[in-house]
Each structure stands twice: as structure tokens, then as C-alpha cells.
Amino acid sequence: MAENFRFTGLYTQNGVTSGLMKNKLEAYKCCANDVINFKLVREEKDLENEDTTFRPDMTHQLFGDQESIFGYRDLSLDVFYTAGTLITYLKIKYMDKVTPQKFEGICADDVEKPIAKMMPPGYLTNIDEFVNALSKEDTFRPPGEMLHSYKTENKKDNKVKWFEVYKASIEDTPDFRKYHERLQTFILFFIDAASYIDVDDDRWTFYLLFEKYRINGGFRYAAVGYMTVYNYYAYPEKIRPRISQVLILPPFQKQGHGAQLLQTFYNETYTRPEVLDITVEDPSENFQRLRDFVDTRNCMALPSFHPDHLLNGFSEEMATEARNKLKLSKRQARRCYEILRLKFVDVNNEEQFRAYRLDVKRRLNLPFHKNGRDFKKLENILHPEELSATMPNMTTEQRHLFLEKQFQELLEIYQHIVKRLDDSNEP
CATH class of the missing domain: 3.90.360.10 (Histone acetyl transferase 1 (HAT1), N-terminal domain)
Known part of the structure; x- marks a missing residue:
């Protein structure tokens, strides 16, 4: 050949x-x-x-x-x-x-x-x-139950657009199976390593986002994006929803719709006592940033995350309140704490920023685990022969270098989230 x-x-x-x-x-x-x-x-x-x-x-x-x-x-x-x-x-x-x-x-x-x-x-x-x-689009109505509606306004032309979020399932929503077959075709082009899910498993729930627009004196709907959630069983009588696929179609990206879709799912989940916490299946970098923004914005409203408490370090009170009120795992609550502490740290104050850096590095310095992601990061700073060694066997100099690299990567991500929080009109 x-x-x-x-x-x-x-x-x-x-x-x-x-x-x-x-x-x-x-x-x-x-x-x-x-x-x-x-x-x-x-x-x-x-x-x-x-x-x-x-x-x-x-x-x-x-x-x-x-x-x-x-x-x-x-x-x-x-x-x-x-x-x-x-x-x-x-x-x-x-x-x-x-x-x-x-x-x-x-x-x-x-x-x-x-x-x-x-x-x-x-x-x-x-x-x-x-x-x-x-010509038959006039008769289409989104499948499922409407959970939330919101509007956006273009400041340049004052044009207002309306959007609606729906919840659906194969079992409870007539004809949704056929609609989902068409909707899921996008994921192969926009989500890496995506695959079609087994919709016959009744543990799947779907959250759908549509634009509602006027045309010819009436109104129609246009698909904007969707999210799939799998409800895992958690002993003894709880469930642990895991977000699997999230897609906002390109014409609607970078307009805040992902945050609206995720927050709608959160709001619907908060009221369910059977939910232990919310997890995410192998999130992409873009989705992790979206999740960080929404979760951190929500944590800002919790008393334990008040700026007066942030400089004292991450506490069990923060973890407990985030789990009980926001269904966040301790790991994600800690991440939100680190982002919020950075938001309120004076980076020009050498002592404050040094305390912040050491606090994050102490968390990063917890016992290393041998996994693919760790080795992928190590490839950039270690020679090939050193990769065969387990992370706990790294020299002190190697570990310091690795931790500093991890911290700088996190800092860049966190700064992006902080900027979005500062630019957001929401509290």
C-alpha cells in the first residue's frame, strides 16, 4: 500500500x-x-x-x-x-x-x-x-417536561431570545426514542471518544435545551443542546447521578447556555432527597471549566464559603454544606474552595499568595496514585527511563518540580474561572 x-x-x-x-x-x-x-x-x-x-x-x-x-x-x-x-x-x-x-x-x-x-x-x-x-416544523413541540425558561438579550441590537429546558426519558416520554436517535448523531462530531448509549436502560435521563423563536406570526423551536445523566445506585437507598454527555451545538456556544442547562439539572436534583451527590464521567477540559464556574458560583451563596472563612483553609463545614445543599462531592467542593480563595486573595500581597500556593500544593502533595493521567503529566518533565518508577519514589527535587507544574496549570484554569465569575452579572 x-x-x-x-x-x-x-x-x-x-x-x-x-x-x-x-x-x-x-x-x-x-x-x-x-x-x-x-x-x-x-x-x-x-x-x-x-x-x-x-x-x-x-x-x-x-x-x-x-x-x-x-x-x-x-x-x-x-x-x-x-x-x-x-x-x-x-x-x-x-x-x-x-x-x-x-x-x-x-x-x-x-x-x-x-x-x-x-x-x-x-x-x-x-x-x-x-x-x-x-414546512411541518410548526407542529413540533419539545419532548418531555419543561423545567426552566430564560431569555438573553443582545446589547448591540437589543434583540431578545427565549430558551426552554426540558427533561425527558425513553420510558416516560412518547416518541422520544426516535427524536434522540437523530439528536445523538451530533456527538460523534463534537465529543471526543463519544459513543451511542443504550437507551433501553431506564436509568438514563435526558435534559434538552431549545430556542423558542417567532416566525410567520407563530413560533417554533430549534435544538440548542442536550445532556445525558445516568442514575447509579448508591447503597443503601440513594442514587448518584452521573453526567455523561453534554453538548451545546456550535451556533449557540459561548453564550452561557451550557451554564443554564447544567444549573437547571442541579436545581431539579437539589430537591430530590434520594440523591447522594452528583458526579461526572471523564469530563473534558471545557466541561470541567463549565462545571467549576457553575459549582463555584453556587458555593459563593453558602455561608461556609464566605470570604471571611476562605483564608482559614478548607473545612469539614464547607464539605458538609456543599454536599447537603449542592450535592457536591468533597473533592469538587475543595476545588470550588480553591477557586474562591484565589478570587479573594490579593495576588500582589506576597504573603497572602504564598499561603494560597502552599495550601494548594499541600493538597497536591497527598499520596500520589499510579494512573494514566499522572504519567501523562510526568512525560513533560521526566526522562523516559524515569517514568517506570512509581510517583511515591520520586526524588524530592522531582516532586517539587512536578507539584509546581501542577500548581501553575491549576492556577491558569482557576484564573479563567475567576474572570468569568467577575464578568458574570449573577451573584
């Missing part, structure tokens, strides 16, 4: 790879991330509006680690969804295609197959059928 290409047959009579053929075929190779065009279509004119187009963050789960597609020149894959019902339309366009007849037995990749595999049956390939489906 020739390097970087999924084809064979590039040989001259002397058995040497034909450079001319290889160069010619380079024009038929592209990055999948650059040729897939998503749209959430509200009305027919959106079909030609490039401003409504967004592209995937990743495609390796469909097209391999290289995220490449071979066999087409000027390839374009249009994946359009009706904004509310998420009826899907797929169109594959290209100027030219590699065929065995024209290219010495070489075949192009089947680009439709991986996309069709991740979509539920019934996606459309006829644009007229898609436009017809779009």
Missing part, C-alpha cells in the same frame, strides 16, 4: 511507485473536517445562507485517525437538519471521482457508508422532500 493513500496498483514496469500518478491523486485527498457542512435549517432561505453553516470539531470516529477522505476532487458533504425535529438531509457533491477505470484499478472511499451508519434510517437525499419536512 502506498504511504498516506488507501489504494494499490501504483507501480511501473520496474516495480517503482509512479510519482506522477501519486501527485495526480493528491488532488483527490481531503480532510473530512473541512468538507462536512452542518446546518440547522429554520426556513428555506437558510439553505443558501453560508452564515448558518458550521463544521465538525472531529471526524476520526467516522473516517479514521487521519480524518481523511480519498477519491474525490472538490468534495462537499452537506448534512442539514430541520432546526426542531432534526429531520436529516444528506447531499454529496464533487467535481470528479477516482474510479478503477480511470485510475488503474484504484477505488474512492465510500463516504456515504460511515455517515449512513451513524444516522437513523430514513434520512433524506432529496431536497424537495427536505423542504416539505421543513
